[in-house]
Amino acid sequence: MAKILVQILVSILLVLMAVEAASPPGNAKGRGNGYAACKIKKYKHCYNSVHVCPKSCPYDCTVECASCKPICTCDKPGAVCQDPRLIGGDGITFYFHGKKDNNFCLVSDNNLHINAHFIGRRNENMKRDFTWVQSIVILFDNHQLFLGAQKTSTWDDSVDRLALSFDGEPITLNESEGAKWESSGVSFVRETSTNNIIVEVEGNFRITAKVVPITEEDSRIHNYGITKDDCFAHPDLGFKFLSLSNEVNGVLGQTYRPNYVSRVNIGAKMPIMGGGKEYETSSLFSPDCSVARFIGNNGLNKNIGIVENLALPSLSCTSGIDGEGVVCKR
Incomplete structure (x- = not known):
């Protein structure tokens, strides 16, 4: 019996050592x-x-x-990361730079529309902005979902910079791994205690999002010119779609069509997807890009009027009240 107990204790110790390693x-x-x-x-x-x-x-x-x-995370189909670097449903990697402070549709289908708000910096030696996706709005059925990164100067990964809302109401989650909010087939689950979340709508899509900064090293290597007043926090995103039609469109969405032929120069060092005007929307909350397919559950999007009341996380209310979980009414 003593020998068996020793063997059990040794096994437990080995497991603990493996986890620690x-x-x-x-x-x-x-x-x-x-x-x-x-x-x-x-x-x-x-x-x-x-x-x-x-x-x-x-x-x-x-x-x-x-x-x-x-x-x-950023090396599989459906990824939207970095400057922004995308991997399409066809497995081809490309870049879409857009324009800072503008909004573009990533995906547009009959019951799913995803817009992205771009932030960035102008490089005087280039003809374009350095850009990153700061936030996204997702329209489906008669609902809207917002996910974004709050503006911050100094990055501390132990401080949560996620901004979340569902149908115009801010979502607050405990800062602990596995913390969950769910309603009507929609769920938000923290992968880690801060800045890392999984958003899922049953039968429609699953999104992973991790808020990250532009580091001093990133800025030095790529000549971003990041200053100490803003580290350009942004979510690195991973999309998995469960019910797209063959008519889906958008910067990322079109790459999931069965007959899609990529327009990018695959042999280029940085394959770039053009067509900024084609995908631009009038606001983060409007499914009105020229390639839009969205009609929602009942033939129209009832939530456009609702979502326009939601402020971006980098904006302040005119009342002087701002910060996490604040919704400004216009």
């Missing part, structure tokens, strides 16, 4: 730095197992639960 130093576990785990319970062989992120993305990876392997 997989966790990054400095108590990074819990902030999503350096490791990832499968959080989908139906994959019993992989659920909650800890994996070290690949060297190519040591602080930003997810686990593909089916294969139980860690992969870079």
